[in-house]
Amino acid sequence: MMRLSIITICYNNSEGLERTIRSIESQTCKDFEYIVVDGASQDQSVEVIHAHESCISKWISEPDTGIYNAMNKGVKMASGEYCLFINSGDELYKPTTVEEIYRQSFDEDFVQGVIYRFNKKDIFLFPPQEISLAFYIYGNNNYHQASLIKRKMLLERPYDEKYRIASDLKFNVESLIIHNCSYGTLDVVISKYEIGGISETPHRIESPEIYKELFPQRILNDYKRMKFCFRFPIKYIFPFLEKVGNLSILKKIESNKRSKMTYHSKE
Structure with a gap:
């Protein structure tokens, strides 16, 4: 079985699609499958596909109902172990990216590498070494541009x-938290993407409904409390908490901190 299926979805973004395909086409290692799913674009996207058809394993151009409908189509067309x-608009980081991925040893269900984000602020985003529910509640998510996910x-x-x-x-919360699928990281910069578009739309618009669907009410209650604590530094809510609970232990910790600070200041 082929190790990797790279999938590109596109809709009316011929310029971004051109950049994406060129980054795939330039790979020094060709041992992968490349699939393009276009949503019946009205621009030059299909012409771009035809121009680079020699490096594309499979492609379709037909109407879809959104990005996830297109991504599901791509998965069904794929035959690799990982997707x-x-x-469109994203790029593999450099021509040796696939080669570097294959040098790594991994067999986890979900594997995440490094991503390079550019535009207003250039930054490398590293994958978390461990995944927990708190990671998602804090507002994080795994970047699909750097995630190798088993097709099954x-x-x-x-x-x-x-x-x-x-x-x-x-999908990530359900797979990694509820079903406890195996997770690993890669010391490889897999892709780069430009700030903007759907990738930058806050997930919090839909995340409350998702958590409501996935978790029982008791966990949802904790989710609301944790969101509150993460959003506001704990020092700002100490005065409020003092009115509703016993903070003797926390006060003792703060007192110890102050005494240590006083001691060092005398030195």
């Missing part, structure tokens, strides 16, 4: 197409 979504998982639990922005969040 990697490099959508994506077939068993396709992206929920009723969500238009955060279905990948639902």
Whole structure:
């Protein structure tokens, strides 16, 4: 079985699609499958596909109902062990990226590498070494542009197409938290993407409904409390908490901190 299927979805973004395909085409290692799913674009996207058809394993251009419908189509067309979504406008980081991925040893269900984000502020985003519910509640998510996901998982639990922005969040939480699938990281910069577009739309627009669907009420209650604590530094809510509970232990900790600060200041 082929190790990797790279999938690109596109809709009316011929310029971004051109950049994406060129980054795939330039790979020094050609041992992967490349699939393009176009949503019946009205611009020059199909012409771009035809121009680079020699490096594309499979492609379609037909109407879809949104990005997750297109991503699910790509998964069904794929035959690799892992799927990697490099959508129009995204690029593999450099020509040796696939080669560097294959040098790594991994067999986890979900593997995440490093991503390079550029535009207003250039930054490398590293994958978390461990995944917990708090990671998502804090507002984080896994970047699909740097995530290798076993195709069998994506077939068993396709992206929920009723969500238009955060279905990948639902898939990630359901897979990594609820079903406890195996997770690993790669010391490889897999892709780069420019700030803007659907990737920058806050998942919090749909995340409350997703968590409501996935978790019982007791966990949802904790989710609301944790969101509050994460959003506001704890020192600002101490005065409020003093009115509703016993903070003797916390006061003792703060007192110890102050005494240590006083001691060092005398030195």
